[in-house]
Amino acid sequence: MDFRVIRALIIKYAFIVSRNTFRLMDLFFWPVMDLLLWGLVTVYMMKVSNAAPAMVTYLVAAIILWNVLYRAQQLVSVSFLDDVWSRNLLNIFGAPIRTTEYVGAACLMGLMQGLIVLLLLSGLAMSLHSLNLFSMGYLLAFFFANLLLMGWSLGLMVTGCILKWGPPAEALAWAVPGLVQPIAAVFYPVSVLPGWLQPVALSFPAAHVFEGMRAALSGQAIAPHHIWCALILNILYLFAFGYFFQLSLEDARKRGFLVKYGS
């Protein structure tokens, strides 16, 4: 891997985002809106019901951490679409860039975006809901890292689908997290889901992260299997979807799709 190439791809992305209001909104505005909206809904629910005060904490923390996954996934997929939309795809794939460098740059940008979202929303949660996410200590770093890994994996899966099916699959860049969210038990425990759906939920690394997060925020010890399962599943996801992306790219080269799509 050549870090000069990775740096160049990151600089390109930074230039693109800094000139595009809508992309800046993806980075700052929508995560803040998410937090404000769901934060206010939670406060209202608290007023009209007898829900435990911890509900606000759980929901606001879940919104923040979910945004880490969502934005990381979106970045990996949309940075590829940027090259399609600006008719730059052939300049990039016809250049001396290894797949690992291309994916590495997208993942590093996802890391940066995830960090920005985490810091921004944590600050807001502190001031609006007196929630200090950093009180979770090293566990926060573990949750962040695992959600980031899952975001990268989903991003690679979506980009692989776009390479396979082209424009009709582009909507997946925004839709996939919405499909995963209800099953991954982001805002409620896995036990709330119907019995048959619970094993499906537990096959997502995110479900283990959010189970762990709720335990950590309520001062309980985290069941060790959540930590191991999240980590092992993430490694499997990353290998599987990384391989899928590589196969899709090779297939796109064989079918001439890369050229057709990029022209």
Add this chain to the structure above:
Amino acid sequence: MNNIVEVRALRKEFGKTVAIEDLDFDVKEGEILGFLGANGAGKTTTIFMLLGLITPTRGSISIMGREMKESRVDILKRMNFASAYQQLPYNLRVGENLLVFAEIYRVSNSKQKIDDLLEMFELAHLRKQLSGSLSSGEQTRLTLCKALLNDPDILLLDEPTASLDPDQADKVRKIIAARQREKGMTVINTSHNMIDVSELCHRIVFMQKGRVVANGSAQEILTQSGTATLEEAFISIARSNKTPAGVA
């Protein structure tokens, strides 16, 4: 002169369509090769296979003594390409685009190189302008700047003067010819512009239905096709569907 590009028994199928069939050709070091053919003849497909953007169904591409399928990245470090139909990201400034690609192609002394190329292609005054706001001719010249950033040993051009006015097209031809003389660069140039081909190219490969049907200097092609101009030779070969005797 050694062969810098060797293409052997190259075949490309897209589903049931055979786009390239048993294509064999060589390009010598420092040569400017013109790739001619009617639309759909397979020129651009061949160029994209040389760039590793399309994987051949069969056959081999050896560039600088290395197999494309095994050493794609190392080969591409010493190649570059420009197409009138490919742009650089529209929301980056001219200078920013060149800076990004200079990094990707591992160019040393990139600032000086960018300054020189912008000067050469008369784009220096547009350095801070967004690439998307350039005219199509300016964008074409910008992609040519990108293509020369790494002083490539092999330059692939896909209709490089397609959107240029005659004055700019002439300047671009002179720049490419001068770079070839100074640096010994090899150029493979697809074009429908016969002035490009006759002024620039040392040799012409004429493709039809995915095969080479003529291969020789402009003079040889004219003699064998019995025509007075390359334009007439092009029409004659494209319509006859035959190979001019002794040339192919």
